[in-house]
Amino acid sequence: xxxTTTSSLVASLERVSLAAGIAVIVVGCAVLVGWTLDxxxxxxxxxxxxxxxANTALAFxxxxxxxxxxxxxxxxxxxxxxxxxxxMLVVGLGAITLCEYVFDLDLYIDxxxxxxxxxxxxTYHPGRMAPQTALIFLLFGVALLLLRTETRPGGHRPTQYLxxxxxxxxxxxxxxxDYGVGMLPGLFFYAQIELHTTLxxxxxxxxxxxxxxxxxxxxxVVSDNAGGVMARRLLIPAIVIPAxxxxxSIAGERAGLYDTTFSGATFVVxxxxxxxxxxxxxxxxxxxxxxxxxxTEDALRKAHxxxxxxxxxxxxxxxxxxxxxxxxxDERERMEVTLRASERRFKRIVEANIIGLIFAxxxxxxxxxxxxxxxxxxxxxxxxxxxxxxWADMTPPEYRYRDDQAVKELLTTGVSKPFEKEHIRKxxxxxxxxxxxxxxxxxxxxVVAFIxxxxxxxxxxxxxxRLNEDLEKKVTERTAQLQxxxxxxxxxxxxxxxxxxxxLRAIDGFSRILIEENLSQLDAEGQRVLGKVCRNTxxxxxxxxxxxxxxxxxxxxxxxHDVDMTSLAMSIAEDVKSGEPERPVAVNVGELxxxxxxHAMIRQVFVNLISNACKFTRQQAAPVIEINSYTDNxxxxxxxRDNGAGFDMRYANKLFGVFQRLHSAKDYExxxxxxxxxxxxxxxHGGRVWAEGKAGAGATFYFTLPQNGKEL
Amino acid sequence: MIKNSPxxxxxxxxxxxxxxxxxxxxxxxKINLNKTLHVARDGAEALDYVFAxxxxxxxxxxxxxxxxxxxxxxxxxxxxxxxxxxxxxxxxKTIPVVMLTSSKEEPDIAASYKLGANxxxxxxxxxxxxxxxxxxxxxxxxxxxxxxR
Numbered sequence: 001x002x003x004t005t006t007s008s009l010v011a012s013l014e015r016v017s018l019a020a021g022i023a024v025i026v027v028g029c030a031v032l033v034g035w036t037l038d039x040x041x042x043x044x045x046x047x048x049x050x051x052x053x054a055n056t057a058l059a060f061x062x063x064x065x066x067x068x069x070x071x072x073x074x075x076x077x078x079x080x081x082x083x084x085x086x087x088m089l090v091v092g093l094g095a096i097t098l099c100e101y102v103f104d105l106d107l108y109i110d111x112x113x114x115x116x117x118x119x120x121x122x123t124y125h126p127g128r129m130a131p132q133t134a135l136i137f138l139l140f141g142v143a144l145l146l147l148r149t150e151t152r153p154g155g156h157r158p159t160q161y162l163x164x165x166x167x168x169x170x171x172x173x174x175x176x177x178d179y180g181v182g183m184l185p186g187l188f189f190y191a192q193i194e195l196h197t198t199l200x201x202x203x204x205x206x207x208x209x210x211x212x213x214x215x216x217x218x219x220x221v222v223s224d225n226a227g228g229v230m231a232r233r234l235l236i237p238a239i240v241i242p243a244x245x246x247x248x249s250i251a252g253e254r255a256g257l258y259d260t261t262f263s264g265a266t267f268v269v270x271x272x273x274x275x276x277x278x279x280x281x282x283x284x285x286x287x288x289x290x291x292x293x294x295x296t297e298d299a300l301r302k303a304h305x306x307x308x309x310x311x312x313x314x315x316x317x318x319x320x321x322x323x324x325x326x327x328x329x330d331e332r333e334r335m336e337v338t339l340r341a342s343e344r345r346f347k348r349i350v351e352a353n354i355i356g357l358i359f360a361x362x363x364x365x366x367x368x369x370x371x372x373x374x375x376x377x378x379x380x381x382x383x384x385x386x387x388x389x390x391w392a393d394m395t396p397p398e399y400r401y402r403d404d405q406a407v408k409e410l411l412t413t414g415v416s417k418p419f420e421k422e423h424i425r426k427x428x429x430x431x432x433x434x435x436x437x438x439x440x441x442x443x444x445x446x447v448v449a450f451i452x453x454x455x456x457x458x459x460x461x462x463x464x465x466r467l468n469e470d471l472e473k474k475v476t477e478r479t480a481q482l483q484x485x486x487x488x489x490x491x492x493x494x495x496x497x498x499x500x501x502x503x504l505r506a507i508d509g510f511s512r513i514l515i516e517e518n519l520s521q522l523d524a525e526g527q528r529v530l531g532k533v534c535r536n537t538x539x540x541x542x543x544x545x546x547x548x549x550x551x552x553x554x555x556x557x558x559x560x561h562d563v564d565m566t567s568l569a570m571s572i573a574e575d576v577k578s579g580e581p582e583r584p585v586a587v588n589v590g591e592l593x594x595x596x597x598x599h600a601m602i603r604q605v606f607v608n609l610i611s612n613a614c615k616f617t618r619q620q621a622a623p624v625i626e627i628n629s630y631t632d633n634x635x636x637x638x639x640x641r642d643n644g645a646g647f648d649m650r651y652a653n654k655l656f657g658v659f660q661r662l663h664s665a666k667d668y669e670x671x672x673x674x675x676x677x678x679x680x681x682x683x684x685h686g687g688r689v690w691a692e693g694k695a696g697a698g699a700t701f702y703f704t705l706p707q708n709g710k711e712l
Numbered sequence: 713m714i715k716n717s718p719x720x721x722x723x724x725x726x727x728x729x730x731x732x733x734x735x736x737x738x739x740x741x742k743i744n745l746n747k748t749l750h751v752a753r754d755g756a757e758a759l760d761y762v763f764a765x766x767x768x769x770x771x772x773x774x775x776x777x778x779x780x781x782x783x784x785x786x787x788x789x790x791x792x793x794x795x796x797x798x799x800x801x802x803x804x805k806t807i808p809v810v811m812l813t814s815s816k817e818e819p820d821i822a823a824s825y826k827l828g829a830n831x832x833x834x835x836x837x838x839x840x841x842x843x844x845x846x847x848x849x850x851x852x853x854x855x856x857x858x859x860x861r
Contacts, residue, residue: 493817499785499814501814501835501837502729502731502732502814503731504837505731505735505814505835505836505837505838505839505842506729506731506732506735508837508838508839509731509839509842510731511839512839512840513738513839534838534839537837538837538838540837541837541838544837545816548816552817552818
């Protein structure tokens with residue numbers, strides 16, 4: 001059962017209603033024509049039949065017109081008014097005629113159109129329609145007036161009930177004709193209604209009943225559901241079958257085929273059989289339909305359940321998706337916040353204008369620049385972005401290769417390390433810059449370049465260079481001065497060594513000659529004094545020698561040898577010992593690591609230290625000198641230890657000073673230059689020298705030297 | 713002051729210091745070599761004596777010299793120049809030249825040997841040492857040493 005079936009059914013029924021309206025108008029018109037032209041056929045169809053009265057025909061026409069107008073769903077205001085006026089006229093005709101019958105009056109409407117000469121059976125008034133007809137028209141008029149009315153609750157249409165009532169009354173009359181009886185018992189007025197009038201009533205009532213076939217009672221009939229099906233299946237047979245069976249039974253009875261009892265029984269049985277079959281089939285149909293419906297319902301429920309489940313699942317999914325989306329939105333918002341912060345930072349970097357910044361492509365076409373770059377380049381932003389000056393235009397030819405190198409580096413690593421170049425400003429002047437270039441993120445075309453103005457730095461560098469030059473010049477001058485001074489000092493030393501000695505030698509020599517050759521002429525005092533002269537002369541000679549040694553040390557060129565310290569110490573110890581063969585000095589030389597040093601100078605160090613040790617153990621009955629070494633912190637420390645006079649540590653700082661002596665010349669001869677020489681030599685080697693001792697308990701002299709194999 | 717005839721001298725002492733001259737003489741006297749000594753007071757005189765020029769033009773070049781004791785610091789022509797001239801000349805370069813000087817300076821020593829000095833002696837300051845050194849020198853070069861001629 002589909003909707004289209006319903007709507008097509010409704011459309012067909014509407015067409016039936018339309019046809020019914022037209023039919024009664026045609027009938028009305030035909031009868032009026034018959035009256036006008038006095039054509040009996042048109043008035044009564046069969047001569048035996050009563051004529052249809054003119055008023056009846058008029059009422060049919062009015063009713064038909066009213067039906068046609070009022071049944072239109074989208075009827076205009078005028079249509080409705082005209083339709084309702086026609087209906088009122090019908091009501092009026094019916095009502096006046098009834099009044100005439102009830103109050104036995106003649107209101108002169110019966111023959112207002114035509115004069116009725118016919119003598120009609122059952123009526124005493126010429127041209128007046130039968131009272132039943134008047135009543136029915138009255139009902140029709142009311143039904144027409146109510147045609148568009150529908151009760152609010154229930155959706156009942158009063159017209160349909162009235163039409164049904166009229167149709168039943170008319171059917172009864174019709175059946176009376178059909179069954180050949182003038183009048184059914186108890187209904188007095190049937191005989192007075194003409195057959196064509198009755199048929200027209202039925203047609204008109206059908207038209208009214210079906211005027212709105214989808215409303216009121218008809219709603220059930222045209223509906224898609226089981227009720228509609230049953231109604232459509234049973235309604236027609238319920239009317240037609242009893243009528244046919246009744247007719248047949250009466251006909252058979254009349255023909256004398258069977259008696260009344262038989263016909264009644266037969267009629268009932270036939271009726272029962274027909275309806276049994278009909279109901280049975282309908283019930284079967286309903287059963288199947290219902291089963292189908294149940295199955296459909298089950299399927300539907302199942303589908304619904306599935307749908308529900310899927311909706312549930314979907315809801316869960318959706319809420320999950322929703323949560324995810326919420327998270328994504330939150331994430332997006334956080335990112336946006338970060339992005340905004342990042343943008344602010346970026347803006348700050350660009351607009352801080354501490355360093356020049358441009359955006360450009362690899363060909364050097366500038367797409368953006370900050371104020372600092374504009375200051376450096378001297379162009380306006382419009383000139384740069386407008387392509388008036390590109391990177392290449394601002395680069396002096398001699399710096400092009402640097403740009404090329406930078407681009408090469410950029411293409412391999414994405415970044416070029418800062419390099420120095422110069423920029424040609426708009427006014428043609430040049431500005432030294434430090435430039436670094438990097439690809440913008442994710443781009444192999446667009447770059448950002450950082451340009452730092454290094455004018456100040458260059459100026460400072462120039463200043464430093466100039467100062468250095470000055471300094472170098474000064475150093476050269478000073479060196480020359482020093483060399484001169486050195487030469488003078490050499491000359492002085494030479495003079496000292498040469499010229500100071502000669503007079504000394506003369507003093508000493510002639511004093512000796514005096515002692516040797518003229519001793520007898522001198523008294524004891526004279527001889528003692530002369531002796532002092534000689535000793536002082538020798539002392540002075542020694543002083544001059546030591547002083548010369550000392551001054552020579554600072555001038556002497558350095559020579560580096562791998563010095564075998566052990567054998568050097570041993571040979572010197574032997575020399576020193578042989579100087580005083582009568583003394584039992586024990587010298588123990590350990591395994592000394594060799595050193596990278598000037599052999600002659602180290603020799604002098606050992607000579608000084610060992611002879612000192614020898615000298616200061618003179619009071620010791622069993623003098624022992626130990627020469628050894630140890631390693632401390634990667635340094636070779638050599639030492640010479642004796643068990644002699646020692647010294648007071650309070651004066652240790654004086655030990656290495658020139659002409660500084662801790663002992664009297666009477667006890668231990670010496671000029672006080674030896675240890676000064678030792679210190680000077682060790683210092684010149686980059687080593688350190690120090691001493692430890694205790695008065696009367698010996699002394700130890702330490703010195704360090706670079707290890708063999710290491711350059712000084 | 714003892715002066716020998718130029719041709720007899722076997723030792724030439726080049727010395728500007730009179731004291732040193734006297735002390736040297738004393739030392740040589742002790743070993744009886746004082747008779748064969750000639751003293752030149754400066755470098756120019758020494759060269760004249762050796763090459764028989766100037767005041768000494770009468771004698772032969774190189775004379776009879778068996779030893780020249782040469783000081784470094786001399787008036788007019790200094791000791792190293794004198795040494796160079798003697799050692800540069802084929803006639804004189806075989807004469808032993810002993811540098812007798814107060815200088816202990818390494819450059820002096822090196823320069824002297826480079827120019828062909830036969831020995832380098834630093835004059836001791838003390839008298840005994842001086843006497844001993846000069847006597848030994850005299851004995852060595854005049855008695856022990858065998859010259860080429």
